Amino acid sequence: MKKLALCAGLITAMGLSGVAQAHNDHTGYAVNSSDTNWKTSAGECWQISEFKSEDLTVDCGAEPAKEPAPVMAKEEPKTKTMMVSESKSFVVNFAFDSSEVESVSNIANYANSLKKLDAIRLNGYTDDIGSNSYNNALSERRVKAVEAALTNAGVSTSSIVSHHYGEADPVRTCAESGKSQISCLRANRRVEVMIEGQNQVTVSQ
Numbered sequence: 001m002k003k004l005a006l007c008a009g010l011i012t013a014m015g016l017s018g019v020a021q022a023h024n025d026h027t028g029y030a031v032n033s034s035d036t037n038w039k040t041s042a043g044e045c046w047q048i049s050e051f052k053s054e055d056l057t058v059d060c061g062a063e064p065a066k067e068p069a070p071v072m073a074k075e076e077p078k079t080k081t082m083m084v085s086e087s088k089s090f091v092v093n094f095a096f097d098s099s100e101v102e103s104v105s106n107i108a109n110y111a112n113s114l115k116k117l118d119a120i121r122l123n124g125y126t127d128d129i130g131s132n133s134y135n136n137a138l139s140e141r142r143v144k145a146v147e148a149a150l151t152n153a154g155v156s157t158s159s160i161v162s163h164h165y166g167e168a169d170p171v172r173t174c175a176e177s178g179k180s181q182i183s184c185l186r187a188n189r190r191v192e193v194m195i196e197g198q199n200q201v202t203v204s205q
Contacts, residue, residue, distance in 0.1 A: 028055030083115065083198045090193040092146050096127075096182045099141040101149040107193055108153035114197035120155070121194040122146055122162040125169060127185035136166035146191045 028051035030038045037060060038046040045060035090107045094100070111117055124143035126135040143162045151157050167188070174184035 087196040092191045094189040104149045116198040118196045123192040124164040127188040128167040139164035
């Protein structure tokens, strides 16, 4: 009878030993007859000698996989395009008793950069050396010379408004005489150019 009990005990122990081995679905852990992990009273899984750190499961200590944070679609800034009025003034100076234009490239570049050219205003002047009638005619020639130079530079002159004022409205007075006076009065020998137009700009809403 004792022999039978001993044999039965051995068989039971062998059965439990087999159950305690790693199971395919519970690699690295001891499982019971219900095919679930054996746990201690503290709720920790029993690990067998073949356990490796990569065998950790969510049920037995591994952190659950975190869902990636949703990628928020980047909202494009809202913009709108509008026309804005702008204007700029230039001055073309002349040598004494001359209507020869040296350069209008800076004026032409600006005028041609506008989306819409509204107006070009030309006002011509001279110094006060000479008669009023001569200077009036000279200021007119200067205005026409600037207009021709702008046309040659590709600027549309259909909206030009021009005036000539002779020796009126001087910007400088000089007490010198002779060549010194001529040099001093250069600022008065001029055509004032005012360009008005519109440009397209994009603004955030």
